Amino acid sequence: PFLTSLLSNPTFIEGTCWTTFIDDTPSLFSLIGSQNRAQKLLLYLGDIAVNGSQIKGQIGESKFKGDIVKPVLKDENGEPLDITEPCKTGWRNIIVNEGPEAFAKAVRQNKGCLLMDTTWRDAHQSLLATRVRTVDLCEIAQETSHALSNAWALECWGGATFDVAMRFLYEDPWDRLRKMRKLVPNIPFQMLLRGANGVAYSSLPDNAIYHFCEQAKKNGMDIFRVFDALNDVEQLEVGIKAVLKAGGVAEGALCYSGDMLNPKKKYNYEYYMGLVDKIVGMGAHILGIKDMAGVLKPKAATQLVGGIRKKYPDLPIHIHTHDSAGTGVASMVACAKAGADAVDCATDAMSGTTSQPSIGAILASLEGTEHDPGLNAAHVRALDQYWAQVRMMYSPFEAWLTGPDPEVYEHEIPGGQLTNLIFQAAQQGLGEQWAQTKKAYVDANRILGDIVKVTPTSKVVGDLAQFMVSNGLTYQETIDKAEELDFPSSVLEFFEGLMGQPYGGFPEPLRTRALRDRRKMDKRPGLYLDPINFDDVRKKLKEQYGGCSETDVASYVMYSKVFEDYKTFCAKYGDLSVLPTRFFLNKPEVGEEFSVELEKGKVLILKLLAVGPLSEQTGQREVFFELNGEMRSVAVDDQH
Numbered sequence: 207p208f209l210t211s212l213l214s215n216p217t218f219i220e221g222t223c224w225t226t227f228i229d230d231t232p233s234l235f236s237l238i239g240s241q242n243r244a245q246k247l248l249l250y251l252g253d254i255a256v257n258g259s260q261i262k263g264q265i266g267e268s269k270f271k272g273d274i275v276k277p278v279l280k281d282e283n284g285e286p287l288d289i290t291e292p293c294k295t296g297w298r299n300i301i302v303n304e305g306p307e308a309f310a311k312a313v314r315q316n317k318g319c320l321l322m323d324t325t326w327r328d329a330h331q332s333l334l335a336t337r338v339r340t341v342d343l344c345e346i347a348q349e350t351s352h353a354l355s356n357a358w359a360l361e362c363w364g365g366a367t368f369d370v371a372m373r374f375l376y377e378d379p380w381d382r383l384r385k386m387r388k389l390v391p392n393i394p395f396q397m398l399l400r401g402a403n404g405v406a407y408s409s410l411p412d413n414a415i416y417h418f419c420e421q422a423k424k425n426g427m428d429i430f431r432v433f434d435a436l437n438d439v440e441q442l443e444v445g446i447k448a449v450l451k452a453g454g455v456a457e458g459a460l461c462y463s464g465d466m467l468n469p470k471k472k473y474n475y476e477y478y479m480g481l482v483d484k485i486v487g488m489g490a491h492i493l494g495i496k497d498m499a500g501v502l503k504p505k506a507a508t509q510l511v512g513g514i515r516k517k518y519p520d521l522p523i524h525i526h527t528h529d530s531a532g533t534g535v536a537s538m539v540a541c542a543k544a545g546a547d548a549v550d551c552a553t554d555a556m557s558g559t560t561s562q563p564s565i566g567a568i569l570a571s572l573e574g575t576e577h578d579p580g581l582n583a584a585h586v587r588a589l590d591q592y593w594a595q596v597r598m599m600y601s602p603f604e605a606w607l608t609g610p611d612p613e614v615y616e617h618e619i620p621g622g623q624l625t626n627l628i629f630q631a632a633q634q635g636l637g638e639q640w641a642q643t644k645k646a647y648v649d650a651n652r653i654l655g656d657i658v659k660v661t662p663t664s665k666v667v668g669d670l671a672q673f674m675v676s677n678g679l680t681y682q683e684t685i686d687k688a689e690e691l692d693f694p695s696s697v698l699e700f701f702e703g704l705m706g707q708p709y710g711g712f713p714e715p716l717r718t719r720a721l722r723d724r725r726k727m728d729k730r731p732g733l734y735l736d737p738i739n740f741d742d743v744r745k746k747l748k749e750q751y752g753g754c755s756e757t758d759v760a761s762y763v764m765y766s767k768v769f770e771d772y773k774t775f776c777a778k779y780g781d782l783s784v785l786p787t788r789f790f791l792n793k794p795e796v797g798e799e800f801s802v803e804l805e806k807g808k809v810l811i812l813k814l815l816a817v818g819p820l821s822e823q824t825g826q827r828e829v830f831f832e833l834n835g836e837m838r839s840v841a842v843d844d845q846h
């Protein structure tokens with residue numbers, strides 16, 4: 207290819223080239239680069255053609271096979287809206303031009319209750335195992351920038367999306383953030399930060415959290431919802447301080463658990479109000495209430511939001527919930543009426559059950575009231591037409607939940623985890639075991655001291671529940687035999703104190719019995735960890751990969767092994783984020799033509815021609831493609 211490129215170069219043909227010609231003509235190499243990329247892409251497509259998709263968690267093929275039809279936004283005269291450029295008006299302008307405090311002030315002055323759309327993060331994390339890819343977000347980004355221009359924010363990053371992007375989708379999460387930002391300059395972006403855990407599952411050194419927030423802010427993030435899975439304020443403070451230092455909008459969130467109106471439950475109104483005081487004292491710009499399991503009923507919501515509003519008239523309040531029990535819309539409407547400034551919801555096709563409540567239903571419920579969110583319902587519906595198709599495309603990751611789970615008030619399993627556990631039970635064909643797991647989850651939570659359950663502590667409870675079911679252990683037996691049992695590692699890490707300190711302390715003597723001679727930390731874990739030496743990390747990555755960006759450094763610090771595996775995958779298959787999802791997840795039909803835009807203006811027209819016979823000697827098959835009109839082939843190991 208290099209020779210072809212050289213021989214067809216006009217300067218070379220003219221004969222006017224001189225000795226620096228090769229150095230001065232980088233396009234020669236870019237051609238080789240794209241030829242290489244094309245070959246790597248064919249290798250991936252060939253692999254799928256022979257072996258099927260290898261994406262973890264995928265069951266079968268997509269139910270949606272055609273091309274996605276893009277919606278058309280119409281103006282008030284029914285004419286198509288010009289969306290060739292992203293919309294320029296929106297709440298982000300205040301954050302960018304005047305800063306976080308001005309944003310907090312402005313949203314307090316706003317009359318209606320604003321909406322945050324979680325479709326780009328929590329909705330797909332809760333319904334589709336976090337598998338929605340960057341291309342599918344970017345494809346609707348420009349329309350979204352217009353349709354949701356008056357939204358509080360798009361929740362689009364952080365939580366599980368960070369590691370899943372690299373781990374299962376072979377994408378760079380930072381690249382996703384930059385691409386989305388370019389297409390949506392007007393709506394604030396919000397992310398989920400797990401306090402001192404960053405976007406990981408246990409604590410990191412403090413300087414890792416500071417570095418991460420600085421990079422997130424620089425690459426386009428605006429609002430950081432910071433929580434700690436045990437509501438441990440010291441852990442929470444690490445995250446809030448890091449966001450403030452980075453110049454972001456800090457939304458300090460309390461995690462709502464149990465039922466504060468039930469006197470038998472551990473977490474009551476006074477407990478939550480105490481947390482609010484501490485969060486405000488840390489300098490958070492916004493107060494978040496994070497109802498991760500969807501157990502905040504309307505009456506409790508009214509009292510809690512009302513109480514906070516009365517005590518802190520200038521504090522913006524933002525509520526997050528899940529619709530697991532089907533009460534999400536009623537609760538969010540109650541929050542709006544009680545004085546919340548913003549509530550969370552998701553596009554209809556990606557809402558309900560373990561996801562957020564429906565945006566359409568909340569809009570209709572608040573329409574014409576003093577809490578009207580100020581969005582164009584027709585435009586919101588237009589976006590939903592797109593998402594209905596995308597959801598079908600990701601059908602291989604569905605847990606096929608059929609309706610609300612009224613038992614959520616008992617087991618308190620967070621939305622995302624509930625889907626995961628159902629998915630696992632269904633995959634193993636263990637319908638009856640699912641009921642057992644839910645019951646064991648309740649027992650496991652009691653054994654651990656009725657803790658707040660959300661990533662990562664929800665995993666501790668889930669792991670203990672599955673451990674009890676698979677070993678046939680009752681509540682009492684688990685406690686009595688603690689000294690002999692080999693508890694799951696997450697349970698031991700929790701007992702060690704690696705996830706912070708639970709409210710009311712660890713259950714004793716269980717903790718001591720389970721830990722045996724392992725350490726016990728009674729202060730926040732960050733105080734025991736050595737700071738990251740960033741220069742060492744930069745040097746290591748440069749040596750290993752010939753170069754590294756500051757966001758690579760942040761990825762490596764958060765998830766070293768996942769980052770290395772991702773780089774190994776890219777070295778083999780290239781950057782697959784440009785491949786349409788249909789062909790990322792499914793084998794192309796023989797003879798069907800499709801295109802992939804490697805980068806702006808570099809489009810490959812592809813066609814699968816045939817899959818060759820199995821070679822007994824090599825165990826491989828040759829797969830034939832047409833690439834921009836030329837025949838190409840790749841040899842693929844047959845894994846059957």
Ligand code: 3PY
Pocket residue numbers: 328331364365366398400498620622660661
């Ligand atoms: C996460 O931590 O990813 C969550 O969504 C918790 O609710």
Ligand code: ZN
Pocket residue numbers: 328497498526527528621
């Ligand atoms: Zn959530």
